[in-house]
Amino acid sequence: GAGVSQSPSNKVTEKGKDVELRCDPISGHTALYWYRQSLGQGLEFLIYFQGNSAPDKSGLPSDRFSAERTGGSVSTLTIQRTQQEDSAVYLCASSSPGNTIYFGEGSWLTVV
Amino acid sequence: EDKVVQSPLSLVVHEGDTVTLNCSYEVTNFRSLLWYKQEKKAPTFLFMLTSSGIEKKSGRLSSILDKKELFSILNITATQTGDSAVYLCAVTLTSGTYKYIFGTGTRLKVLA
Secondary structure (H helix, E strand, O other), X not given: OOOOEEEOOXXXXXXXXXXXXEEEOOOOOOEEXXXXXXXXXXXXXXXXXXXXXXXXXXXXXXXXXXXXXXXXXXEEEEEOOOOHHHOEEEEEEEEXXXXXXXXXXXXXXXXX | OOEEEEEOOEEEEEOOXXXXXXXXXXXXXXXEXXXXXXXXXXXXXXXXXXXXXXXXXXXXXXXXXXXXXXXXXXXXXXXXXXXXXXXXXXXXXXXOOOOEEEOOOEEEEXXX
């Protein structure tokens, strides 16, 4: 597509429920990133994909967080048993390796 | 631990003023430094800097990198209300991952 597409744009969920956030990167971009941004904070790295593999998942904050990417394209970030501290904007970005990353509009998650 | 520090955290100026935003970094295996503008959700790319002393310029915005002193500045001249945003600095590494390490950002507000 023309840009990085994320869905849902907004999600309100109850504490303890699972959520899935989707990212559709720019066509042809093999690198895909997930970042998290809490209110008033900078961007926190979560995970990086090159193709379907994740050579760097060092930023996932706990085992409740997981991500996958299939077909070298769409990625899903799953948060199990959500907690209130998971409330944040989840930003996806993509790039050709070594080039500038381009961000999607983000998914705003609120856990109540 | 790799880190990127931006200053000031926030800044309020009047239209027409010139502002200088700072980004310092302490990382191993530096590859590049990037500036992004974040108005709502998605950060948008401004500049990528890899070499010291070479100014990048786009309209009223310019940026330069000092790899000896490990910092970069972003200048905005003749500020306008549309420049109000959070400006993010990020550093990339050469160590086998394309992870971007972001600072917490500088929140700029330009008053009419």
